[in-house]
Amino acid sequence: MQSALAELDRLDHAILRILATDGRIAVTELARRIGLSKSPTQARLKRLEDGGIITGYRAMLDPIRLGQAHVAFVEVKLSDTREAALQAFNKAILAVPEVEECHMIASRFDYLLKVRTSDIQDYRRVLGERISALPHVASTSTHVAMEAVKEGAF
Template sequence: MLMDSLKLDSVDRQLLEALQADGRTTIGELAEKVCLSPSPCWRRVKQLEESGLIEGYNARLSRRKLGYGVTGFVHLQMENHTPEAAESFERAVVALPQVLSCHNLSGRYDYQLEVIGVDLETFAEFVRTHIRALPGVREISTSFSLKEIKRVIAIPIL
């Protein structure tokens, strides 16, 4: 659903900004930030959730402190491009918890996966045993992140 069709006003935008900054903000705190009383504030947040604009609330975890020292980007070229092959591949990749994101691409490669591993050895083993085994994969190319410059989950509110 497009933002235009939701008719977001400045209060909705402020609510979205505040919730992106801190999803644990209470309704009372949100109401104060946007100059509403708690009941109308709660109703607005509920409407934003029901519209699908707010998809959920998450805790941002430290990869490094959880033991994941390697982030790699795996580019995949598929053997064929039938809808059945894509559906089979996508269903299988969604089931792999080490794959943080998967994007269907234009250009030379068909998919890009963001994958984490404890270390280079476990990352390589994961690629050999799980990524190569994904349905329809013909070619794999991997790049490793040397340094993360920027990672945000907040989306600019237009």
């Protein structure tokens, strides 16, 4: 990844910043904003996509308007951290739609989850029926978010 970043110039970084906030921007508008014509801008976009820097485009949804305003961060400690146990947990966590993010952590616990639900009762159900039932889960600790100050990559 470091070598790919070294190959990006200021125009590539400008394209990435703009796309991170407006993935539906027209190429002509993108070109105008970075100070290039359309063809070289399209070539840069293709190079960023083909090089795996841009991995896709998606709609950003408002979780509050979708009734998913409750956010909890969950520390998960496993009873077994051998590779097979980690892989079993990794595979199983993908099937829990309420888990928005899952990170393996180098800490006193093994995973940190970002879980989004409608309210505390829904969270309690997800924790009890889904997360705690995942392979090798020994214990969990929940931290409820009061406010999102910053979310997203850029």
